[in-house]
Amino acid sequence: xxxxxxxxxxxxxxxxxxxxxxxxxxxxxxxxxxxxxxxxxxxxxxxxxxxxxxxxxxxxxxxxxxxxxxxxxxxxxxxxxxxxxxxxxxx
Ligand SMILES: [Zn+2]
Numbered sequence: 001x002x003x004x005x006x007x008x009x010x011x012x013x014x015x016x017x018x019x020x021x022x023x024x025x026x027x028x029x030x031x032x033x034x035x036x037x038x039x040x041x042x043x044x045x046x047x048x049x050x051x052x053x054x055x056x057x058x059x060x061x062x063x064x065x066x067x068x069x070x071x072x073x074x075x076x077x078x079x080x081x082x083x084x085x086x087x088x089x090x091x
Pocket of ligand 1: 009010011013030031032033035
């Protein structure tokens, strides 16, 4: 994961508490609402969030291009939406 991003609680928008240099099985949790999971699952979810965000930004970009160019049509594909407990925040 890029160092310029950190994983935060999606509901509280605050940093998770985790051990220094966490291993995959270590538990990370939100100090405010208490949502927690293993570091590996937290990372997976945050990565899925980042992937979905990138897909939406690309779709928006393509829509803008298509709207400016008469010869270009763009049909957005389906982007899966899920509820995220953990998301990435750019620093
Ligand atoms: Zn929280």
